[in-house]
Amino acid sequence: MKLTTIYTSNIPIDCHILKGRLESEGIQAFIYDENLVWVNPFDAVAIGGVKLKVPEEQAEKARQVLNSISEHKLTDSSGSYDIDEALEKAIKKQNEIFRIKSLLRKKSTLPDNADEIQSEVLTKPEIEKILAEEAEFKKLDKKEFSFSWKEFWGELLDFDGNVFGYLRQKPVEYYQEKELVERFGISSKDDVLRVICPNCQSTNVSFGYATDDKWDVLYLILSFLTTSPFPLIRKNYHCFDCGHSFKLEHKSSKQQS
Numbered sequence: 001m002k003l004t005t006i007y008t009s010n011i012p013i014d015c016h017i018l019k020g021r022l023e024s025e026g027i028q029a030f031i032y033d034e035n036l037v038w039v040n041p042f043d044a045v046a047i048g049g050v051k052l053k054v055p056e057e058q059a060e061k062a063r064q065v066l067n068s069i070s071e072h073k074l075t076d077s078s079g080s081y082d083i084d085e086a087l088e089k090a091i092k093k094q095n096e097i098f099r100i101k102s103l104l105r106k107k108s109t110l111p112d113n114a115d116e117i118q119s120e121v122l123t124k125p126e127i128e129k130i131l132a133e134e135a136e137f138k139k140l141d142k143k144e145f146s147f148s149w150k151e152f153w154g155e156l157l158d159f160d161g162n163v164f165g166y167l168r169q170k171p172v173e174y175y176q177e178k179e180l181v182e183r184f185g186i187s188s189k190d191d192v193l194r195v196i197c198p199n200c201q202s203t204n205v206s207f208g209y210a211t212d213d214k215w216d217v218l219y220l221i222l223s224f225l226t227t228s229p230f231p232l233i234r235k236n237y238h239c240f241d242c243g244h245s246f247k248l249e250h251k252s253s254k255q256q257s
Contacts, residue, residue: 003030003053006062010044012037015052018066025065027058096121097130098184104134105181140174197239197246204240 009015012034019029032051037044044050054062068074074081096119104110111117114127122130195205238245 002056004056004059005032005051005053006059007052007066008049009052010037010041010049012050015050018052018069021069022052022054022062022065025061027054027062027065029054029062093121095184097126098181100127100130101134101181102184104130105137110134110138137174137177140170141178143170195237197237197242197244199244199246200239200242202239202241205237206240207237208235 007015007018012031015031015034019031022029030053032053033047034050036047037050065075068080072083074083074086100117100119100122110131114124114131117127117131119127195207196203197205236245236247
């Protein structure tokens with residue numbers, strides 16, 4: 001198999017990114033001289049940089065893919081699309097999905113069919129899919145934890161079992177989906193409370209499982225009883241700008257936007 005070079009770069013990661021893109025199009029791609037550049041980066045120019053090679057018979061198709069990337073376009077079997085336009089449509093479509101889900105969750109019952117939901121962005125099959133997802137969400141939302149000591153200790157003593165799966169009645173995806181829909185539409189112009197980091201005054205703050213001071217006596221007792229590290233239970237606010245973790249102080253850490 002004869003190979004031909006279609007791209008060179010002094011930065012190896014560039015070739016790896018393009019290699020993945022070519023392979024997604026069914027094109028075989030190989031990277032040459034990568035190790036030489038990693039070991040001696042100052043010699044990259046002298047050795048011609050890292051080289052991305054493809055089979056000679058696939059070179060023309062590979063060049064077309066690279067050209068579409070340089071022109072900021074996406075190409076598939078249906079044609080060529082501007083990346084910005086495609087992204088804008090995708091965002092608009094996702095916002096419409098969140099809008100419909102947000103409205104459906106405010107109602108006690110779901111519509112009987114997709115025709116009852118009006119949307120200029122989504123097709124009928126896409127709305128039907130949303131209804132099916134919401135029906136499953138409402139089932140999980142009503143699911144409550146039922147505790148049985150017999151079942152609990154049975155799971156705990158069964159080393160092939162999953163005691164934490166017994167405690168966790170709802171999948172992680174349920175909580176992720178719930179938070180995304182609940183946060184939909186919230187912006188800086190809305191009348192909502194925003195948390196401010198007391199250390200750097202940043203608003204890039206999120207509430208979740210503690211990254212600092214996450215263990216205490218209760219955690220150790222629960223870990224001892226379950227004979228394994230207990231899932232993290234302590235939560236607080238964490239600033240992603242300065243890394244500071246803190247508890248919310250209503251007088252100084254909240255302000256209305």
